[in-house]
Amino acid sequence: MPRYYFDSRDNEKFVSDEIGVEVASLQEVKTLASTAMAELARDVLPGSVARRLAIEVRDEFGLLLSVCLRFEIEPARQIR
């Protein structure tokens, strides 16, 4: 099975995946990246105002795909 590396970005903070994971198919790569994004978001979004999160998947040939999430709290009216 090919090995994929899932680097993550949380605003400016970059965490490189130095271990990687063996994944059987591209579909599973997408599912795994999405699950990891959901878990990262759950950990960091509460208490945030604006956040850009990304999980960038690399294989032996370089960057393969990114999963991105932009989080904002948009006030709809004046809140005291």
Place this chain on the structure above:
Amino acid sequence: MPGSPTAALVQKLTKTNRLDQDDILAIQQLPIQSKRVPAQHCFVHDGDRPSESCLIVDGFAFRSKLTPDGQRQILSLHIPGEIPDLQSLHLHVMDHDLTTLTECTLGFIKHEALRELNLRRPNVASALWRETLIDAAIFREWIVNVGRRPARVRTAHLLAELYERLELIGRTTNGSFELPITQIELADCLGLSVVHVNRTLQELRHDGLIATERRTFHLLDKSGVEEAGQFEKIYLHQRPAL
């Protein structure tokens, strides 16, 4: 490190319980059938009706359950000297699987022999009861861990707990312990994806709290790991009961 099967049990029980020489002698005379079992071998299955309980003499094992869609949750990790299916002595149908994490030496003890020992040596019966209560206390903490703690805290807590438990049976050296666990198994312990666990371990390494080699975890800053994991060891009840 595997000695006689009963040595592992005596070592564990005498650390957390007060037993006299006759109690220890009675444990040493327990008929135990040792077997070498490969890693990843499910040795007691959900739905089984065991007539014996299984002592871990050497190696690591885990309890787990599978959801209908195939997701596995590891419920607990077990170390030498523990009898993870001791409850089958009183609860006759297994409600989860027991699997070896690594190659293990397992000691099978007939339920009749355990019942007879419990009747003859009430101190031993109390000690075994106390072990199952500590087991339950560890479960309560595990629920808080997977239910309420973010990944970083969750991971640090698990490492801090394993260190304490392994230290008690003399299986740590200078802040390090051996735990040959795969990425997937660790993720299934923590209820997280492999990717998020790798990311979290990377952060803990980056912060100088841990270092990892193939099968070894080094807690470079043990109190830092305990703090990161909100770890308070009271629930392990490692001191003998009065």
